[in-house]
Amino acid sequence: MIPNEEQSALLDAARRFSRERLLPTYMQREKDGITDRALLREMGALGLLGVDVAPDYGGLGVDGVTTGLIVEELAYGDFNISAIVLVMSLCGAIIARNAQPEVAAKWLPRIPTGDAILALSITEPKCGSDAGSLVLKARRDGDFYVLNGEKTSTTYCDCADAFLVFARTGTVEQGARGVTAFLVPSDTPGLQTTRFSDLGSHMSGRGSVFFDDVRIPASHRLGDEGKGFSQVMAGFDYSRALIALQCLGAAQASLDEAWAYTKEREAFGGPIARFQGVSFPLVEGETLVAAARQLSYHALALRDAGQAHTVEAAMVKYLAPKTAFDVIHQCALTFGHYGWSMDLPHQQRMRDVMGLEIGDGTAGIMKMIVARARAGREATEERGAA
Structure with a gap:
């Protein structure tokens, strides 16, 4: 674009x-x-x-x-x-x-001033992509809701000023229809957090949030009771396209650094850029990044035009993190023995983008979304035994 x-x-x-x-x-x-x-x-x-x-x-x-x-x-x-x-x-x-x-x-x-960090709390120990199976309970008590349970894999867990929490106000049998969203300030009594030791993105402080009789004013409910699932699903189409671009930005940085190195590093009498075994893999990386970038912006353009973009967002969410990881890996190899060093940023970028092969929906979930859109939900769901 x-x-x-x-x-x-x-x-x-x-x-x-x-x-x-x-x-x-x-x-x-x-x-x-x-x-x-x-x-x-x-x-x-x-x-x-x-x-x-x-x-x-x-x-x-x-x-x-x-x-x-x-x-x-x-x-x-x-x-x-x-x-x-x-x-x-x-x-x-x-x-x-x-x-x-x-x-x-x-x-x-x-948010625009940088004075607040908000965290999205959806995942639970026994529930990830299947957000309709959440069990953290929100019980109505007069003008308040009382929250009990655990959220996990929450980014900015230990530094957030408030959490957007998705909790069950209905029965488990109601599935997604019984999920409601709340804005919970981090200093609310009864709320505690722990931090994980992750492979990458250490700055982001992923961890668990525990709710022990956390009382939240009913005014902090986001939308109608039982509508939380649809709220977050609509938001994910947007964030998945942005995630793709986030990963591609990191890949482009490694590509630019690798190209610069191929002009500086000499072997057999000249820059290694003249060897097709060095330059062609980088060309392939540039091509894949450019293609994924265009699909990402297409998904966002559809969103801005008020058109459906769930399929395009799912496509690029599975494509871009994997592409970025592979491209950054190739860039690290381009640096030879230098690329094996922790002093260069490629190893960190690989670890960071790998997290988004999982977060906000795995590649398998994204492919399922696209398959259902193309073949229909009935054709792609498992059928009970006769």
Whole structure:
């Protein structure tokens, strides 16, 4: 796609910040393993956070394609910082559509300034992609709901200011129809968190959230009771396209670094770029990244036009993380024995993008979504024994 004038201005600002501010310290932030609040506020001052939040709440109100441009560019410099922008977009959209006015007025303006980190809590120990099987209970008690249970695999678990929690207000037999969403401030009594030791994305602080008689005002319910499942599913089509671009931004950074190295490294009397065994795999990587990028922006353009984009988002969500991992792997091999060093960023990018081969839906789930859309749900579901 070709950015318009407004998009180009935002993209230039994101590109400069990504390359000058984020890229040089990407690996150090991962080693530190914490979310830099001062850096987020700096991004907020530049207009790089909550870009799709409505202007009434301090955002720029840009469309999905423009948000994708910024997410991809920031991921070039720091995959995990870009993830914050992505998650804030998803959470902000859910709050904007479903929160009571006073709740939206309190939380949405804090997203573009970098003063609030929101976390999405859906997954449970026995329930991942099957969000309709959630068991964490939310019981109505007058003007409050009381939450009991556990959420797991929650990103920003130990630094979030509030959690978007999806809990069961109906019976398990009701499935998705019994799931309701709530905004739960992290300082609410009875809420505790633990942090995991992950393969990558250490800065993001994934972990579990425990709810022990956590009382939440009914005003913090997001939307109608029993509508939480449909809210998050609609949001996932958006976030999956953004996730794809996040992974591709990281892959493009490794490609650019690998190309530069092929011109500098000499063997057998000249730069190694002249060997097809070196350059052709990088060309293949560039081609696959470019193709996945176009599909990502197509999905976002459909969203912006108000058209269905579930299939396109699922396609690119399974394609882009795997493509990015493979491309970054090839870039690491291009560096030879240097690529085996922890001093280069390729190993970290591989570990970081691998997490999104799992998060927000595995490749298997994404392929199932596409298969059901093409062949029909009845044709692709298992049938009971005769």
